[in-house]
Amino acid sequence: MFDALTELYTEGDLDKLRAFILHSSSWRQHDFTSYGNAQIEKQWLQSIALLGFKPLAEKQVVQGKGHSAIYFELANNDSENNRIGFFFEHNGEHIKRVNAIVDTTSLSANLPDADPLLISQFDHQLHPQSAHAEPSDLITLPEQYRDVVDQWWHIWQANQMASFGTLYDQQAVVKIAGLPESSGIEQIRNFRIKLSNQLNRSYCQLQHIIFDEQNNSFASTWCIDGDFIDNGEIKRIRIPLMSFVSLSDDGVITSERIQVDWLALQKRFALNASIV
Amino acid sequence: MQKTQSAITQTYWQPLEKLLNPSTTKQQKLAGFDEEFVDLVDYIIRITHRIWEQKNVGLCYRYYSDICPVYTLGGYSECVEQVVQNTLKTISAFPDRSLIGENVIWRENDDDVYYSSHLITSIMTNTGQSEFGPATNKTGRVTTIADCVCFENKIIKEWLVRDNSFLVKQLGLDPIDVAIGLAKLTPHPTFTKWLNEEFTRVLEVEHREEAVLDQNNWSPESFVDAWVQTIFNQKQFSKLANFYSLAAAQQWPGGRQATGVAQISGTLIQWLAQCPDAKMTVDHLAVVPFDDETTDIAVRWSIAGHYNPASSRLAQLKGQEFFVLGASHLRVRDNKIIQETTVFDELALFANLIRQSGAEIATTAEGLTNV
Numbered sequence: 001m002f003d004a005l006t007e008l009y010t011e012g013d014l015d016k017l018r019a020f021i022l023h024s025s026s027w028r029q030h031d032f033t034s035y036g037n038a039q040i041e042k043q044w045l046q047s048i049a050l051l052g053f054k055p056l057a058e059k060q061v062v063q064g065k066g067h068s069a070i071y072f073e074l075a076n077n078d079s080e081n082n083r084i085g086f087f088f089e090h091n092g093e094h095i096k097r098v099n100a101i102v103d104t105t106s107l108s109a110n111l112p113d114a115d116p117l118l119i120s121q122f123d124h125q126l127h128p129q130s131a132h133a134e135p136s137d138l139i140t141l142p143e144q145y146r147d148v149v150d151q152w153w154h155i156w157q158a159n160q161m162a163s164f165g166t167l168y169d170q171q172a173v174v175k176i177a178g179l180p181e182s183s184g185i186e187q188i189r190n191f192r193i194k195l196s197n198q199l200n201r202s203y204c205q206l207q208h209i210i211f212d213e214q215n216n217s218f219a220s221t222w223c224i225d226g227d228f229i230d231n232g233e234i235k236r237i238r239i240p241l242m243s244f245v246s247l248s249d250d251g252v253i254t255s256e257r258i259q260v261d262w263l264a265l266q267k268r269f270a271l272n273a274s275i276v
Numbered sequence: 277m278q279k280t281q282s283a284i285t286q287t288y289w290q291p292l293e294k295l296l297n298p299s300t301t302k303q304q305k306l307a308g309f310d311e312e313f314v315d316l317v318d319y320i321i322r323i324t325h326r327i328w329e330q331k332n333v334g335l336c337y338r339y340y341s342d343i344c345p346v347y348t349l350g351g352y353s354e355c356v357e358q359v360v361q362n363t364l365k366t367i368s369a370f371p372d373r374s375l376i377g378e379n380v381i382w383r384e385n386d387d388d389v390y391y392s393s394h395l396i397t398s399i400m401t402n403t404g405q406s407e408f409g410p411a412t413n414k415t416g417r418v419t420t421i422a423d424c425v426c427f428e429n430k431i432i433k434e435w436l437v438r439d440n441s442f443l444v445k446q447l448g449l450d451p452i453d454v455a456i457g458l459a460k461l462t463p464h465p466t467f468t469k470w471l472n473e474e475f476t477r478v479l480e481v482e483h484r485e486e487a488v489l490d491q492n493n494w495s496p497e498s499f500v501d502a503w504v505q506t507i508f509n510q511k512q513f514s515k516l517a518n519f520y521s522l523a524a525a526q527q528w529p530g531g532r533q534a535t536g537v538a539q540i541s542g543t544l545i546q547w548l549a550q551c552p553d554a555k556m557t558v559d560h561l562a563v564v565p566f567d568d569e570t571t572d573i574a575v576r577w578s579i580a581g582h583y584n585p586a587s588s589r590l591a592q593l594k595g596q597e598f599f600v601l602g603a604s605h606l607r608v609r610d611n612k613i614i615q616e617t618t619v620f621d622e623l624a625l626f627a628n629l630i631r632q633s634g635a636e637i638a639t640t641a642e643g644l645t646n647v
Contacts, residue, residue, distance in 0.1 A: 022289070022290070022291055022292070023291065023292035023295075023376060024287070024288075024292075024376045024377065024378060024397070026397075033417065035374075035376055035397050035399050035417060036374055036376055036399060038374075038399075039399055091289050093289070094289055094291070096288070096289070113446070115417075115446075115531065116442055116445040116446060116530070116531030117531045117533060118530050118531040118532045118533075119542075120532060120534070120539070120542035120543045120545070120546040120547070121542055121546060122538050122539055122541055122542025122543075122545070122546075123538065123541070123542075124538065129514045130514075130517075130537060130538055130541070131516075131517035131522055131537045132522070132536070132537070132538065133522035133523045133536050133537075134522075137522045137523075138522065138523050203538060203539075205523075205535050205536045205538065205539060206523055206536070207523055207525070207535050207536075208523070223535070225539070
């Protein structure tokens with residue numbers, strides 16, 4: 001299944017991937033959801049035109065129960081690799097729902113119109129009357145990693161910047177969509193600070209998380225809602241994100257990859273200014 | 277007697293070829309149904325495919341009774357002839373419409389009557405004149421829930437809800453503009469009578485009565501009753517976490533997507549503020565297991581109250597009688613909703629409000645509201 005996903009891009013192997021797709025499967029990419037074979041295959045062909053036939057440069061698989069995730073990079077000779085993240089629901093035989101996030105920053109892409117989205121205003125404060133999801137609320141985490149994963153989420157949900165210093169290896173590999181690969185926490189900490197300052201009344205919501213005990217890694221999909229001041233105009237936006245995190249045996253984060261489709265975000269909310 | 281879901285067709289992981297060629301033996305009595313159908317889900321999936329995707333519109337004569345009331349928030353039809361005509365018109369306007377059966381939640385009565393709640397995702401391109409106006413030549417997606425009463429191989433009654441506001445946004449149309457056009461249509465007299473009677477019935481619900489959700493004596497029925505009474509009738513939003521898992525995914529009409537309690541509270545508060553005196557009734561419930569850990573619940577419901585416009589374009593409609601026919605599919609695990617798909621026709625809601633008020637509201641092309 002993982003090979004079928006990568007080989008769509010490296011070889012254009014539609015048959016292999018088609019065998020996993022149902023009449024009722026859906027595939028979300030660039031904030032647009034395709035349903036059924038005909039629409040999904042059209043999206044594949046557009047993706048191949050945009051990204052395809054490049055060798056695989058890197059791959060990370062996160063196996064969960066019912067959901068799995070894969071992050072991979074396609075090699076580019078003259079620029080940054082193309083980064084793609086998939087989070088998908090499957091039963092081992094078929095793929096039901098795919099959420100794909102492509103780092104489109106370096107691409108000049110004619111993206112599809114996003115699905116209509118109506119964001120309702122809500123109380124974003126972490127006040128005690130509300131219930132806010134943490135990783136350990138959603139899945140059973142291995143005991144030795146539970147606190148680390150919950151504290152990782154605390155960085156995003158509660159702006160707990162000090163955890164960058166305690167959770168991460170000082171040489172951790174960090175790859176954030178739209179930014180070059182870096183080593184250490186500086187880039188990811190700056191990214192967090194910038195997001196906090198760019199978005200007023202922001203709120204982070206965990207959507208799915210899976211933990212792979214074989215590989216000491218986890219993957220999650222989540223989103224940030226916030227008010228973004230776009231050339232003087234306040235726009236309520238929602239940023240979908242995907243995180244791939246690897247841990248050492250003693251529970252230190254050794255790598256983190258964050259996928260965001262910045263071009264799709266700009267198109268959906270007609271943004272003029274850049275967020276990062 | 278309700279059969280366990282494990283014996284009945286399960287659509288979620290099934291390839292279309294298997295759904296259209298079931299290999300199991302008959303699993304339900306299905307008195308008076310064609311022998312080929314193995315269970316009610318199979319019946320619903322295959323007749324939908326034949327009528328809509330294979331374009332055998334005339335099969336409606338075989339699978340609908342001559343008199344078959346079909347209730348929607350946008351109108352009423354009474355007999356199979358109208359079902360045939362409406363199907364043909366829709367297929368003409370959207371000729372490549374696919375109907376992807378996402379789920380069928382069902383109930384079997386002792387009197388050989390079956391009830392189905394069919395959640396459908398359609399992909400379709402608007403190449404012809406439709407109820408929304410001239411062809412846009414754009415492709416859109418829409419969610420529909422069709423609740424049907426089935427007896428002896430025929431659908432004898434139906435409630436149909438479709439997320440039309442989500443669809444027209446993808447077609448590049450303004451939902452209020454489309455509603456203004458729909459409001460000019462003269463409704464069937466039975467529709468007006470039904471709407472008035474339903475409005476009165478729902479407004480009379482006892483909304484102050486406390487609903488106790490007893491986790492030790494939990495049942496899908498008591499859960500839905502408490503969900504409706506606590507959230508929709510009493511507006512106790514701090515209790516949302518009693519009903520929704522912390523990462524529950526919620527889809528509501530018009531592109532309202534929410535995950536988790538905070539976002540869900542936003543969707544419900546903002547929407548209910550349009551009808552702050554809303555009263556809600558549960559009009560039908562069906563429950564089937566989805567797998568060993570989760571249960572699927574289909575709820576058909578009604579909401580009545582008075583309109584408090586969120587859009588300044590509809591300010592003239594303040595205080596109008598507000599009525600919604602809706603349906604929700606809830607997937608429940610550990611006694612909480614993990615996924616909700618709620619469908620109603622927001623365009624029809626606006627059209628009914630505009631028509632009843634008699635107000636002249638300008639389309640975006642015509643400029644600001646005429647007073």
